[in-house]
Amino acid sequence: MGAAHEQPESAGGGNDPDRADLQLNFLEAAIPTEAQQIESIDQAESEKSSSAFVLSQADIEKALRRGSNFENSKLRIWEIYQTQPDRKLRAKALAKEYAPHGPGGCSHTYLDGSSGWLDHDSKGLTFEH
Structure with a gap:
């Protein structure tokens, strides 16, 4: 103690906006309940799946017409x-x-005008958007 590099103790709780070493006061933080956390997770998951690419039957038929x-x-x-x-x-x-021909692929333009890739192998067709 008493060295030049040591800071003097202060009685404050770290609420001085001019200081870079502010402390988080957990007593004031609003911690969500378990039900609120589950609801947030469910909402985030549903937002993910709602933005997924949807492949129409017409797009599949268009790819098959290529042979x-x-x-x-x-x-x-x-x-x-x-x-x-x-x-x-x-x-x-x-x-x-498709199996005897081995794996292959080609670019594919979807009916909505967007571009992607179409792979084929013994398992069938794989569409990438």
Whole structure:
């Protein structure tokens, strides 16, 4: 004690606006209840999901009309849609159409005019926006 670099003790609670070493007084802070915190988290989560990209059926059909970039692929895809009414079985058939050609992709313009990327592999189509 008594060294030149030591600050003298003060009786204040750190409320002097001219000082850089202000203290936070937790007794004055409004701490939200558990229910308020849960509500804030739920609201933040719903805001995240409401801004998610929505892919329309028309955009999917537009991509399928391009084909898999291999001979007669457009015809085979059209036949899948004409002969397979079950959605899950149709998805399996489309995956088989793309599987032999290996992974690939191309740029894609969505119906709203925005741009993205379309990948295809044995698992099917992946749209990036």
